[in-house]
Amino acid sequence: MKNSIIWKLIFTAVIMAWAVLSLFPIKDTDFRDYVLAEPVDNAAEFNELVEEADSRVTENYPFVAALRDTANEKKVNLHDQYFPHIKMVREPNLQRANKIITDYLYQQSRGKLHLGLDLDGGVSLVLSIDAEQDPNAQNVRLEKAVEIISGRINALGVAEPLIRPIPPNRIEVQLPGVDLQQNPELIVNLVKAARLDFRTGHRYLRPNSDPNRGPIDNVGDLKSLPLNPGNPNGPSAMYEVLADERTDAKTGETTIVKYWVKKIPEAHGDIIDEAYIDMSTGSPMVGFTTTSEGSEIMKNMTQRIVDENASTRTDELLVVVLDGELESAATVQSAISRNGQITGNYSQDEVIQLVSALNNPLEFALKVDQMQEVGPSLAKDAQDASISAAMYGAIAVVAFMVIYYLFSGVVAVVSVSLSLVIVLGVLAGVGATLSLPGIAALVLTMGMAVDANILIFERIREELVAGKSIKNALKIGYDKALSTIVDANVTTMITAVILFVLGVGPVKGFGLTLAVGIGASVFAALIISRALLEIIVHGGIAEKVIPNFSIQKGLGIKSLNFLGKRKPAFICSWALVLAGVVAIFIAKDDIMGIDFRGGAEVVFEFDPGSKDTLEIAAIEDMAVANELGEVIPVFQSEIGQNIERLRIQVDSEEGRTEALVNAMLATFPNAELVKVSENVIGAAVSDQIVFNAIESIAFALIGILLYVALRFEIGYGVGAVVATIHDVLMSIGLFVILGQFLGIGSGQFTAPMVAAVLMIVGYSINDTIVVFDRIREELELNPSMKLFDVINRAISLTLSRTLLTSITTFVAAFALFIFGVGVVTDFALVFLIGIVTGTFSSIFIASPVFYAWHKGDRKHVTDHEYAKPTYEWEAGSKRATKESDSDKTSGAPA
Template sequence: MQGKGVIKFFAIILALACIYQLSFTWVAHKVENDAHIYAKGDTAVEKAYLDSISTQPVYPVLGHTYQYCLENELALGLDLKGGMNVTMQISLEEVVRALSNKNPDPVFNQALVNATAAMKTSQTDYVTLFVKEYEKLAPNGKLAAIFSTKDNQANLKYNASNSEVEKYLKSESETAVQQSYTVLNTRIDQFGVTQPNISREKATNRILIELPGVKDPARVRKLLSGTAKLEFYETFQSQEVYPLLSSIDNLLAAKNKANAKDTAKAVTATDTTKKDGLALLNKVQKNAKDTSASALRSKMASDHPLFSMLVPPVYADANGQQQLAPGAIAGLAEQKDISKINDLLNSPEVKNIIPRNMKLLWGVKPREKSKTFELYAIKLTGAENGPVLAGDVINDARSVTDQRGNPEVEMTMNSTGAQKWRVITAEAAATTPKKSIAIVLDDNVYSAPTVQNEISGGISSISGSFTVDDTKDLANVLKAGRLDAPARIIGEDVVGPSLGAQSIQDSLLSCLLGFIVVLVFMIAYYNRAGTIAVIAVIINVFFLMGVLTSLHAVLTVPGVAGIVLTLGMAVDANVLIYERVREELALGKSLRLAVSDGFKHALSSILDSNISTFLTGLILFIFGSGPIQGFATTLMIGIVTSLFCSLLISRLMFEWLLDKGGDIKFSNPWSSHTFKNANYAFVKNRSKFYIFSGLFIAAGFVSMFTQGFNYGVDFQGGRSYVVHFENKNVTDEDVRGAVEDVLGRGTQVKTYGTDKFSITTNYLIEENTTATDTKVEQTLIEALNKKAVTQMSKKDILSSQKVQATVADGLKKSAVWTVLFAILIIAAYILLRFRKWHFSVAAMIATAHDALMVLSFFSIFRNVIPFLEIDQAFIAAVLTVIGYSINDTVVVFDRIREHLHLHHSKADKPEEVINTAINSTLSRTIITALTVLFVLIILFIFGGDVIRGFSFALLIGIIFGTYSSICVATPVIVDFGKKDLR
């Protein structure tokens, strides 16, 4: 074996890298365990403890902070950790309506209604549908007459063609979606969850949000669905705010003292603080930075509860004394202290001394260098104590560069806004020092530029220490005032922490039992060589977890299924090698030569089969979302690490044992002759296989057209709840009888474990508001309690899912195209590798056969087996079956190619040669299939209710895939290539 040193070096480096990556998970879990012990079950205390040490070093060797460890630990998906997954859709109907200044034209408004209705069953973008509907209703109508208003003449001329208007509307719609993305990205920070994720769905007006660990779905719905509100406010200067903050600091310090007399003294001491405020400030900051003793820090927090966390902005004068810096910033604080400061400022006694015309708001982003957040004192004006200007006066905003090449924002207002802006800026520029105007969206300050001069004409430049991304975000925020683009929840998936904990337990159990099954089977069948395969599988899983963590991939329940499946499929390469070695030993070769030739001759089959499966995973990753991407990621990484471990690590272990003179056996007495002289007439009996498959698929088609499928909520739309029942005697009929009268006759009830039921309904699904979500949930609870099925409350709803019909329709179409695309890609790869179209056609027929067999099974037995459900996980299972089947088929094809090359004379009949090739790989085919099936049975029994349907689809799919590799794919080659195979 060449390059042993390089392989050893690379394996050691990879192992060390994996240990390093996984260590963050170990450290983070240790800190969280310490917090749990410290809090003694009090979640508020536990959270406060973790917040307090978020920026403290907790990694003993490298000194990484807890926050850094959290960001680099193995991320768990919502189905394992609990939390909420939300799909938001931007209402482009209202965007288009706003761009027309709410034009009352009846044809225009009817076209909007028609386009909205068409969106429910179409994947075409909204603007295209709207333009088509308008031109259908008014063939000679001019859209420019509706959209070319006084405020946007610079972007759209009055004589513009309909296609130009369409282009303009698409550009503005894209801006509206990006603006909403920016707003939502800011809002999710308010939930305080670890590793939130927000992303845009490609080429749609949808935004996907994941909030792991969130425990209040109602609050999430309310905050995410709120309309963005852009406003401009005057600000107080830091010199005006500091005396108030000093008073608050003294008041809170007095509160910490035991008697009311001390409190009264502290409150009356406010005037002395004003006079000697900066001396106190120097003392507070000096002591706050001294971290040499925890006792000192504790005393500072008691004596100065506010100033120990909130530092007023200062600069050093010529004498080295700190002075208050002019400007709108009232104070600076670290992120870990913000929630504590908010609690202090919102306490009743503090709110009583804050002036009514003042509101304290935080900046939206931390400072670049110090990572501290700025606190602003906003001035409320007028009789209504509101802003000086609303955001609806903005015509446009864009990111530009000034004469020096620095990024800035150019903001344009309409005529009404320009007049008001001139007066506001004139007053702000006339003061000493000059005042700032805060740009506020959703009570977050995005910028507070100082007004240098009176601004007339309605065009303003906003500059500062901006990056290009900062100016793009600010431009999008400013446009939020003009474009009315409400974001509505069209899909959500809520998983309670108890269900997540159960999923983790089930996943660990299935992984452990799956590993034990593989270990026992491989050693029992392959003797000492089986032990080497098991060691390689252990190393493979270790590498897989390390790589997953380093890539910040999210581990989901389907991802765990991918790991369990990897345990079964990882031995496939070892089986191929071992079967080849056994053949070489049977030819009388020495052990060392047999091992060398076994690895060499098995290489082609191993690479072809794994590349085809990898392609399946790649297609799943590209076209899937959420948990499906997690499964695909695990599958692809598992294939790569399996190849490394099977081909290289296993070989190193064999070489080491051979060098030591070890006696390596590749079978036990009972398994040494298994399938050795197999001679089954697969090709001769192919017509029987064709008839069986044809009849089964025909019955499946009849069933599909007559009774259809049990569609999951993500493929049919609706709401689905997993409900826990304390009363274990409750049956699905009891639950169905309780909810059908209220939620409708179409409500589906299915068992979900021993004490849980899945309830799916279309009740009020068209009413897409947060109030409706709460109403449906409450109606469900009341229905179950009224019928005395059980006494339950909101906490008994372990998870919920909502999908609008538009999303469901898109998922169906996407699923069909994904499966077809996978079949074509794999067929193309087979054609490229084997250079004969017969192999490619046979592979395509076999993969289509497998998909149809699984679909037929799920339709025929839909009313017999309750968990046979068509959803996204099912599509992942079908594609995995296709990948496995091709893996299996390629191995057989590779042996057929080898036999046809050896037996190419006219005397050798292709049918006999192919049949011999099938029988020669039968041992490998059956052993691999059994290994995978054993693991899938474990996954099905112990993997939990969440993936029961998924694992069952894999189970029957692997059976059909193994059957098609032997009985369908190869006979098809015979029938298509009788004249061309020699």
Template sequence: MLYFSRWKTIFIWFTVLVSVLVAVPNLFSDEQLEAFPSWMPTKKVTLGLDLQGGSHIMLKIEQADIIKERLETTVGDIRAALREAGIRYTGLSGVGQQVQVRITDADKVEAAKQALSSLSEPVSVGGLTGGTIQEVTLQEDGTLLRFNLTDEGIAYRTGSALTQSMEVVRRRVDELGTTEPLIQRQGNDRIIVQVPGLTDPQRLKALLNQTAKLSFHMVDMSMPVEEAINGRPPATAEVLYSVDDPAVPYLIEKRSLVSGENLVDAQASFNQQTNEPVVTFRFDSRGAQRFAQATQENVGRPFAIVLDDQVISAPVIREPIIGGSGQISGNFSVEGANDLAVLLRAGALPATLTVVEERTVGPGLGQDSINAGVLASGIGAIFVVLFMLGFYGTFGVMANIALAANIVMILALLSLLGSTLTLPGIAGIVLTMGMAVDSNVLVYERIREEAKSGRSLVQSIEVGFNKAFATIVDANLTTLIAAAVLFFLGSGPVKGFAVTLAIGIVTTVFTAFTMTRWLMAVWFRWQRPKHLPKGVRTGMFDAQNIRFMAIRRYTFAVAGALSLISLVGFTTLGMNLGIDFQGGSIIEVKARSGQADISDIRDRLSELNLGEVQAQGFGDPASVLIRIQAQEGGENAEQSAITMVRGELEDAYEFRRVEVVGPAVSADLTKMATIGVAASLLAILVYIWFRFEWQFALGAIIATLHDVILTLGLYVFLGIEFNLTSIAAILTIIGYSLNDTVVVYDRMRENLRRYKKMPLDVLIDISVNQTLSRTVLTGSTTLLALIALYIFGGEVIASFTLAMIFGVVIGTFSSVYIAGPVLIAFKLRPETFQERDAEVEAARPVSGKVEA
């Protein structure tokens, strides 16, 4: 009977009530939430950078800097140790990861090895597990000693430098006063910095790019600087240039008087005499002492303030500076003085950080994306609600109540988990709305079948829910596997889409088997009906007896030909790869007034020598999408290209979105995308093989590969850009297609046990016809939701949604015309299930049986 205990009822509605309370804060502003009672939850869904604006920057630590510093340190240590031991040497030099030195006296080689033994001693790496590594190994060749920097030693130094860099980056970003920046480590040599709401990404990059190694040096007056440039400077000095335009050369002593490590504070202020912006600084006691001593000994001589190998200023020491403080002047702007103070307070980076990926969205575009997403979601929801009401009447009302609770639970879980909602995440919610009714449709159609077979309505409802349960779990688990792969192998918006989709699957199963069942139980006790509600109008599919398998050879041939054409197009024409996979830049700009002049933009950018530059209209007449090919010269060249474009267009155009992917990141993304699709298919194959027979698993994979290949063909022949969101689309199509296939297969498996002598092609036709109403209704609701997203969701996800629409159509086709014929081709027979049933029956203990 349809019975719910009191505690189950309380649990269901308590869950819904808590979900509403947790989701409600998303409807209010932060100022309004401050007035809420203290017991009320106030946590909101975290909006991704593509919705609220901001910058996502990936930094890579330059291992070459680590190696160079270790090499210089090792050379210095060898020189000091041999001098202290009184051992003469020659040819001390370092190249690559090797330092070599020749001992002049062969009898002193052993003494030299003893003096240098500390270099090759194991170094403790600390940590919870402890352990040691050897940073330097020694090779002896007569009087020539070679010291090699080990790879594991370099890796250890790189990891330590990355940890130190994260703290420096965190201090620098915090100094900007931004809200809730995210700074996290990725891999062994990268840092991700996400700063929501940032309006000036160029300033952030400038702060993060600078190593900020500050030092104070005396100016070498032993020879004119021009003579040092044209000839050979003293061994103890080097030529450095100022930050002026044009740059001024200085001959600077290599030995530093004081370094930035001794700074305890730096502030931007104004010179009281000239009213120019300056930076005041203060040393710690050790630094103050060394600075005072140096200035006392060199009154009347100029000294240089050097930042990252550039001379900021070179004042003359008029009198000893003994207070431990001073000021730096260098024709700063107010913002320049502030930024330098930030850099000095935060400390120096141990190595250069290079921007290898940048994704910046302006706040205006973010708000536009929110508006488009909300509009598309609302229209998609209306379509689904009306569709369910039209086909199911009273049952449709229950499904729509469950759908509303489903969406509220998704928002509540996103809020509780602190997950980030991105624009693809909104697409995930819209897709969930289309697919959420699938569980209800499966249940309703089962109930209708049981009622049609002669069962009472109450028995039909019970049996319908019980029979639909396994199908729903199987179908949704395949999509969940695809979502899990997306989460673990994806990044940024793709990961946000995966989280939303996975949460939607879990809440869908919950609402279908708790809320919908409870609503139906209440309706049954209240109305005491004898028959199905009159509003259920899916009986129109019952009279259908379509011979699907009769034309299987033709459909299989057409599908094979289309797949072959897609593969040929893929190998000959190639994909229109986005910057995620081949590197380069995408810039979306909007004219500050009037319409955009695309031809003028092309002309202006063609003069910058950036290679192939494309400019095309994007959305409204004022917006333009600019694509710049990957630049030769690595990661820094990509950033230089963006700077040049900004300088050329910023006066007339607002930069709404900037995406830059360097060659290192694009190679990693390509690798992870390939692994993601392969891993997803393998995991699903194993699951279906476990749940069904091997023929079913093979059929599901062949049907899915057909869908993937044709989707790739769509990208090839329409020239749609293939990027990270395209991978998300393909994996979701895999999940949806398998969802559909599993539902049909589940009915086939049931009928194989029921009709053991029926020819396989006839049995497949019966199974497809029995699930036809579910196939049409689920496909239609999903398509309606996706079409709303395509029309109203904005240009940014239009290609993503188009691929999804195409995937739903071909996924429905392949579930019938690919998955079915494969079973016939591989000779699936009922005997398989007869043998299994006999084994199960033989293993069952003998006992009295009570018929239902």
């Protein structure tokens, strides 16, 4: 076996082993069972500790907390005595060390892929701005508070949260896969105000006596002291006692160090531009950069401290105070301006939480009004139906590839299946949450992932038709396809990276998933598929078992005059886009779902024995029968209580909640329903997320334009951008027309629709670049051919690949549309439209725009072409001489 094949197999085996290991455990393991199965030192002693912790467990006091608290009380270091094999930064503080170990073990016991709110429910919190704490808190904008809470949750690694305002002063937060009993600090970090002050102070020295007040040694005590301790008669200011907890690195003993800290701050947290985790000293600290104005404030403040310490020997300190508690007291050796550090006795988790709070400062603290467990928002039968639809879609892709490409199709299916394992492994590694639209997106990714394989197979087929041997056809096919695969996926990767870097919430999550999918599919096509094909070809299996290597047949498409039909196609296409825009304007009051425009929420109590009749599917059927529009029913129960309620969200149309209550009472008379409350709810998808998605797409299009302009030529970039804009507008418009006027789909936009539109962007670019890459190649191969004919030839040569890729993705999306339910159906419908428009635009929009940009003259292409980079596999290729031509000289029809 050739060395090149061996290293591909080894590399593949390593990647696959890592991906599979990243997925396990797939399901959560009981924490007690998990720790008992872990290898431990002093097993008998550890079992005694477990038994003692068992005796303390209650419904509201889980085993993980009981084990940690028992170890703390017995002065037992779990790491040193039982789990020394777990690598961790040395933590001398016993309580923190034990928390780090139990948190680590708890996370290891959980399944690596978490299910979203629609599949598995989660925890719901209702937070409110505490107006009693400070009357000015009423002036805080609720939207700003929602934005800050979103930033904190995302920084803490909770994926796919639902966050919506409840006017006038409350916020609902739903978190999938979070155990608040195991991680109560999460709530504390969500609701803390994070008011940061930079102050000055001195080391506290307890006086022997104070005739007026006695010994001053309580935190919070106030006293007027001289600014310069060496000059008792000098100017004075109000100081307070604040304390810092320090742990001896050798003994682990904790001591309290107190400071006199000036009451009035020198500066506030608004001078910080960004906080980050700083590991430069080997221990976690908080690093920060200041704003341009803050840099000058920080420089003046620290320079004054340095100068006064040098002249008066006052030993003045720079003190950082967060929410009234001392975080750091440091000696200033030299002036600080742009960058600084907040040092303290922090664990890694504490630094992460502090950085999150500083980057998302909330002026006023929040309080927790309600805390419930919520059930899945999607009914069990709906879950089963949509998961079955995903399976049907995957089976359809497999069947098509095997039927059309025979044994080669089997190779493609194997490589694509392995790429999906890689995608899931990466998502599990980053702690992603898998929702039902996410599963649907993976199926569509599978349909799109065969694109590279189809491109390669079609290139090999061309070489076989040209009379090449199987071995040569395989090598040449890969060599020719490589440039196109790189260009197509680099442009899509630009989109993914920009969405991830600039996006927030679901936009950022989609960017990550898209980037991982691109990398995995390219790896599968160029490494896995090639290794398998090379084994088949060089092992002689192809000639003996599979006649003609089973990819020699094509669609038989000859050169067609696509460009000649560009004007009527262009006019009809943009007329349809205009019709979609008009439809959106006409139906503007109905196209936005509850996720986007908010609505109302009604909470019911019910007879627990009748819950079987209150199935989510039955409630949704009731809503359809009574024309109540979109409804989102979920069950919730107070944490620590055995009380369950039904919460139903509806749109905000006048009289809707009253109609809902009446319909529920009439439909479920035996459930003993009682309306408990009714609230107005805000949008789960904020204006910021919508604006951010549009902004990210705009920057992605600019990035694509620049890349294509540098890699190809500016005309190609303009064509690609125009085609992408066309596809997005047409897909949205047709979705509204079909749903609002023809009754196909809901015609309403929900949160997953953001991801569906972003998928269209990626699909459209990929398809267009394949055609453009072939145009560029044909310009080089046919130096005397006119531009009009070159474009027609390039489209014809890539049409089989375009249609085959569209078919595989279409059958996957069609299965989701036919067999799925609810949001999955709409998700699939949007993408079905996107597939058709993307295929159409690569032929009748992108290519004609490129042709018109150069006025039909191939010399214009040459004159405006940048000196593109030459990839290694293109080294030695000769660029052909290009001649001027136009429609008139070619005699081609307009």
